[in-house]
Amino acid sequence: MIKGKKASVMQNCLFQKKGAATFIILVICTVTACTGFYLHKSIPAVENTLRFVSVIHRHGERSPLHSYPFDPYKGESYWPEGLRALLQKGKVNMYKLGKFLRLRYDSLLSTTYKPAEIFVSTFCTDRVIMSGQLVLAGLYPPVGIQIWKTDLLWQPIPIHSMPDSCDDMFHVTKRCKLLSDETKQRDLVIKKKLEDHQEFLAYLSKYTGLDVKNASHLSGLFDNLSVVVRAMRNIIEK
Numbered sequence: 001m002i003k004g005k006k007a008s009v010m011q012n013c014l015f016q017k018k019g020a021a022t023f024i025i026l027v028i029c030t031v032t033a034c035t036g037f038y039l040h041k042s043i044p045a046v047e048n049t050l051r052f053v054s055v056i057h058r059h060g061e062r063s064p065l066h067s068y069p070f071d072p073y074k075g076e077s078y079w080p081e082g083l084r085a086l087l088q089k090g091k092v093n094m095y096k097l098g099k100f101l102r103l104r105y106d107s108l109l110s111t112t113y114k115p116a117e118i119f120v121s122t123f124c125t126d127r128v129i130m131s132g133q134l135v136l137a138g139l140y141p142p143v144g145i146q147i148w149k150t151d152l153l154w155q156p157i158p159i160h161s162m163p164d165s166c167d168d169m170f171h172v173t174k175r176c177k178l179l180s181d182e183t184k185q186r187d188l189v190i191k192k193k194l195e196d197h198q199e200f201l202a203y204l205s206k207y208t209g210l211d212v213k214n215a216s217h218l219s220g221l222f223d224n225l226s227v228v229v230r231a232m233r234n235i236i237e238k
Contacts, residue, residue, distance in 0.1 A: 050108050057097065059131035060090025063231075064224040069209025073228050086127040087231065094131045098138020113140040113157055123170035124161040132159045190215045 063085050067074040081087060086094075102109070109117055122132045142148065142155040164171050194201065194214070204212040208221060 050105075053105060053108065055101065057131075057135075059086065059125075059128045060092075060094040060134070061087045061230065062090060062127050062227070063087055064227045066220055066224060068221065068224065070207060071224070073232075078231075084125070084127065086130045089231075090127070090131070091134055094134035095138045098135040098140075100138075101135070102139050109139075111143055112146055113142075113155065115158075119160070120157070121160045121169070124163060124167065128170075129159055129161060133157075187215065 063079040063081055063083055065084050067083065073079075076082075079085070120132055120136065122128045136157045136159070137154050140155065140157060141153045146155055147153070148155065161167075168174060191214070201212050204210070204218075204221065210217060210221065212218065212221065
């Protein structure tokens with residue numbers, strides 16, 4: 001009997017302690033919640049503001065990267081700028097992009113060019129650097145004291161680039177083991193598919209003068225034809 005009473009008393013004590021602990025936890029949670037709610041209500045609401053923008057864009061329309069032996073659209077008569085070069089339409093579109101960015105982010109950027117507000121970095125090819133210059137021309141036409149020639153509403157703004165060997169940001173053909181392994185796996189799949197289209201590859205070889213055998217050859221030819229089609233469409237539209 002005595003042992004039973006002692007056990008009952010101990011259980012009651014433990015229950016009371018657990019109950020007290022639970023009550024204390026509930027009180028702490030309630031106080032914390034009330035304090036948080038009060039602080040949330042007492043701090044004035046801050047409107048969302050735009051503070052930083054990163055803009056990534058491709059260069060403007062270019063001429064073909066390569067030609068091929070039977071290419072009917074090759075030479076300076078078709079591409080006076082040369083191969084791999086920024087076309088006139090590309091120049092216009094890059095300038096328009098700069099004007100668009102000025103319209104969109106006018107409240108973020110100062111009207112006058114300030115070096116602390118903008119940093120421009122490009123890949124180190126001519127067409128890419130020229131594209132960056134044209135975007136900046138549309139984004140920052142000189143005003144006020146920045147006008148240095150009244151009949152030329154343009155001002156020099158620095159563009160930063162680095163050699164291919166040092167460029168880890170824009171150089172898409174940079175050596176990468178993971179990419180190399182994935183490419184090898186992909187090439188095996190493509191090679192198997194091309195084995196089923198030998199007649200088509202022979203047709204392309206006959207009419208282009210190229211020995212079209214793999215995906216790289218097809219990619220180069222497709223790029224050339226795509227550029228030509230877009231350029232011819234622009235001429236027709238004019």
